[in-house]
Amino acid sequence: FQWRGPNLFQTTQSNFTINSLSPKNEGYYYVKATTATGCTNTDSVYVSVSPIPLANAGTSQTICAGNSVVLRGSGGEKYKWEPSANLSSDTIPQPTATPTDSTLYYLTVSNGSCSRMDSVMMNVLHLPKANAGKSFTIFEGDQVQLNGSAAGDDIQYFWTPNYNISNPNILDPFVYPTFDTTYVLHVISQQGCGESDSKTFIRVYNKISVPNAFSPNGDGINDFWEIKDLYTYPTADVSVFDRNGQMIFHSIGYGKPWDGTINEKPVPIGTYYYIINLKNGTPLRSGSVLVIR
Known part of the structure; x- marks a missing residue:
């Protein structure tokens, strides 16, 4: 066997592999086969080399829960995003995504012959949520421990008013108001995802003194x-x-x-x-x- 082809290619093997293809390898490959008695015949095959797509899923972004973000894909002719849930379309380069939780999106880019994959992370910050807990009834001079709770990503919290409270910056401070007081638990996102408030009412009764x-x-x-x-x-x-x-x-x-x-x-x-x-x-x-x- 005598093979010849593009980029000065030659070999005498019947079967062979061309590694690391490039556009220089595209074209017709001709072979001449000769028998032991001197009989010959020829044939050819065309090798088409398509470029690998430059798949790019864009850069990671952070959004607040409930908001949308545009994915920035590029690099090919055909696109496929996964997972497809909460996407305006999974077959266009720049769909609108409204994820409910942080999601890693995979993008497969194709040029009709070859494909390549890339990925991008969309981080979702859960919104702040405050719960001041139940209300209480106490007598003047007594104290009670609040039982607040807070949820959300990257949050801070505090109580107002800063009146007769052991520590306004913890969820379960002791309070000892001398009159009816409404305490408000504030939970604030450090990433601009809003604020949540919740109230608890402390009813303060006059303390009676019973003579014996x-x-x-x-x-x-x-x-x-x-x-x-x-x-x-x-x-x-x-x-x-x-x-x-x-x-x-x-x-x-x-x-x-x-x-x-x-x-x-x-x-x-x-x-x-x-x-x-x-x-x-x-x-x-x-x-x-x-x-x-």
Whole structure:
């Protein structure tokens, strides 16, 4: 066998491989075959060399969740993007993508004969989300721990107002307001993806102080069972019982403090028992009070 072809190619092999093809190798290859008795014949084959596409999927980008981005593919005649979900088209060089999560896109570029692949990463930042947690009811002078939570990528968070709070820059600070206060948890994206707010309400009730004794003897000193700040609870239910469980005093609200009588007659000296229901969702208050004369 005698082969000859483009770029001064020659060989005597019947079968052969041309490595690292380039445009110089394109053209007709002719072979002349000769038998042992001297008989000959010729034939030819045409080798077409197509250039490899310069596939380019573009550069990585970062977007906020819910936004769109244009993919910048180039380098060929035909295009195929994968995955195709959330793309305006998967067969054009520059489709619009609206990914819900960070996605690595693969681009296959073809020129009809050859193809090449490239990839590009689209990073999706999840939006900030704030949850201030449940509301609380406390008495003045008490404290409660907030239980906020935050979500999102590259975020910072803080509470407002910066009032009677142990640390406004953590999710679970202790607060001890002396009056009704709404605390707001702010969660902010550091990448310009917005802000989320959430509120929790702290209801602060006046703390009542229940005396454990009084002396209704008409001397003008401690003649009444004075319960400080109970007047601020107009629906409070106050009941007093003797040691046998008989109710000897009952009041809705406490506009008129107990004077140590039952049916306008003085009760005997001794220990009596009370139950106070503030009717605001807080636990019942109970205890004993000593009547002395």
